[in-house]
Amino acid sequence: MAGEGNLPLLQSIGASPVVEAPALESQHAAYIVKQLKAFRDGTRNNDVGKIMRNISKEMTNEEIEAVAEYIANLH
Numbered sequence: 560m561a562g563e564g565n566l567p568l569l570q571s572i573g574a575s576p577v578v579e580a581p582a583l584e585s586q587h588a589a590y591i592v593k594q595l596k597a598f599r600d601g602t603r604n605n606d607v608g609k610i611m612r613n614i615s616k617e618m619t620n621e622e623i624e625a626v627a628e629y630i631a632n633l634h
């Protein structure tokens with residue numbers, strides 16, 4: 560369970576992936592920062608239920624960068 564998204568979990572319990580959180584483990588920090596900022600300012604809006612837009616709105620640049628750094632180092 561290291562940045563693999565929620566698809567394996569959904570499949571393991573036989574649930575349909577209504578809201579699929581994508582795998583992030585192999586993304587570079589700069590890409591994650593870019594996507595979180597795009598969700599925050601609304602230029603990216605393909606998140607079901609606004610889940611990414613709502614949470615990224617609460618994040619500072621420093622928090623986005625720290626999370627991106629952490630995720631980019633998951634293996």
Ligand code: HEM
Nearest residue numbers: 565578579580581583591594595605606607610611626630
């Ligand atoms: C630590 C928590 C999370 C972080 C840092 C995070 C970060 C991200 C990032 C960087 C993307 C862009 C991925 C890409 O372009 O490949 C993304 C997309 C997305 N995330 Fe999250 N996410 C988190 C939790 C969640 C959760 C819990 C859900 C829902 C169960 C979720 C739902 C989505 C959806 C629906 C997308 C768009 C999927 C698509 O492009 O098809 N995220 N997230």
